[in-house]
Amino acid sequence: MGEHRSGTDERRDDTAPVILAGAPDTFARSVFHDRHPKLIERVIGAHPYGEAERTALRELLDETLHGTVSPLRTTAADATSWARWGEPWWGREWGELPFLWAESYFYRRLLEAVGYFRAGVWQGVDPFGPTKDAELGSAEVAGELAALDELATAPEPAQRDALSMSALWGNQADLGFQLVSGSGGRSGGLLVDDRRELWAALDAAPAARLHLIADNAGRELLPDLALLDHLLVTGRVAAATLWLKPQPYFTSDATMTDLLAALRRLRVAGAGTAAGRLGDRLWQALSTGTLSARTHEFFCAPAGFDEMPDDLRAALDGAALTVCKGDLNYRRLVGDRYLPPTTPFADRAGYFPTPVAALRTLKSDVITGLTAGQVAALDATGQPWRSNGEHALIQCAR
Template sequence: MSPDEAPVVTGAEPGSFARSVLAERHPALLGRVSAAFPWPPERRRALDGLLGEVSGGVIAPLPADAHDAGGWGAHVGRSWFEVPFLWAESYFYRRLLAATGYFEPGPWRGVDPFGPFKRDELRGAAVDEELAALDDLGASSGDALLRSALWGNRADLGFRMSASEGDPSASHPVADDSARLWSLLPVGGAAEVHLIADNAGRELIPDLVLLDHLLHTGRAARAVLHLKPYPYFVSDAVTADFLAALDRLRAAPGHAAAGIGARLWSALSAGRLGVGAHPFFCAPYPYEAMPDDLRRDLSKATVTILKGDLNYRRLVGDHHWPATTPFADRVARFPGPVAALRTLKSDVVVGLDTPTLTTLEAGGTPWRTTGTHALIQVSP
């Protein structure tokens, strides 16, 4: 099925997941951001104006002098609920940054509006418990570390604003190509692994632990961590979040986490661990539309691991695909082998076999959006 045949996901359908995000989650987030800082009157007015717009108005343009104003005009003047969901979500976060003055000269330039939420999570007791658990995991427990990175995606702050985290121990991946992933990364194979991160904090830490495992055990000779160039989707990781997570690991004396943090610090200094933040990671387009410079960079990878729901939607296309659509068909234009690690929190899913899909549909629960199911898919 081509993209022209599979309907694009929008928020037009009452009761749909996409509509609930646009009508409920985004206004709730604006309330939290408004309360998180002592915004001056002009910033508060801008936030209130955006709230009124997303609550029932039409899409307004960015300020004419915005550095990227020309790239966001496709759906201006239309209802937020009628345009592609991927675009609407991305543009909402870009408008939120405009409202807070993130890109403008002045005292609020570069201030992450989601920073307080990220810091609170990273300092929390749950992170202490997870770091302590590394002591019992063992340095060679690759499968356990892969599962930790997979289920870490349920720590998405935006998801937890509107639903409980679920219990991953009660579920198994609905698709599991982990054996294929390990076959691409034999010990001593001099692989280069790229990981396109999703969320900061409790999700980014297991991602870093997984990268350390690959480097430390010789499954990778080099790794590259790709982050967002600016705050995006509430909790998506930027470079400052990476450094904060690295410090959190290093500040765990007496635990395996401290050793992991020290090794990652050394790997970063030695160039065995690289960091990227391409502007395309904050663009409202599928990965098949990535620019040539990013395509060349990712083509160097033995395998690129994509984390999270948003990356998955961009990887396969944010359309209502039949769930049995082959994963390989939807990622055929990606520049090299690709692995998706994703906790399901939106409607889009491909690559399921018919018996699995039949069982899931017969369960009577919204398995696509609750974060209680996950997948590991690899191609080729």
């Protein structure tokens, strides 16, 4: 699979306006002006950072709100790439930047501020680690892992649908793994449901590889792992690759450290539990290569997947399906633009080197694949339905 897709010589119509970071009365502006100040204070409180780190974090916030974009001052491995990515934007006001670029650079600068890349005591220390750890140790996670015992006795189609819905909703899935019916009371929020096409893509290529581009760690990574295990155990796929971020990113995106923490959380549930057996199987699958964990610098790049480098495209090509999890990956897949909501998903994702499915809870303005009737009904509610996390999509382009 994948050979029918021409990649970079199949260009999208990108005439829709790019979402900018500082446009008045937009969700993007609220991220920088409402969310980031709170985030900076939370990061400061997460570790006993010294005065230098605290000052650098607050200076970063001040720059994003009132200043112009300055380049990295570092010899870190990605400095050359950022110099290239930022060439069009240095010296511009942050609000003039594309939202996707500005957010990505904000998080890269945040890591610089806390000394993540510098030699010293804070090198390699995840500024978001305490929040991730607290979530994995929460009572909600304990209850969801216990519910795996009930799910293990359900018929295979019910298990598959329950796990795919849990992977879709992540920490929005109030009942977690107890979604045995496949709806869990959230079906009204599912605007597009291409699960049939998703399974058909796997059925069309037996004994093939699946890629899953992960989104968040903790409570959202656990159902992703459970879904991968189910597909491997049932033989729906012969092998799977889980793509992770190379460094902490967007507060809670999953790294290799987060994957190991999730596996340990599963395994400590005990040998007599479904969660414990799941953790042991995945641990063994990683050891044998049936499940591979990989990363690439591009997953922290401020660009869409249509700009992925040739080596990453080659690594993905040939798979039966790539599953893109979460809102950020969706923005990178279809383009971070004010697209007409009725734009067909396949028109925006058809360049991808494999058949691709998006499992996404809506947390930003980008949307494709809806009917005009859906859009009218959602707009009539007066609610910020594009960004409040109450709606979701399962979309597939083959």
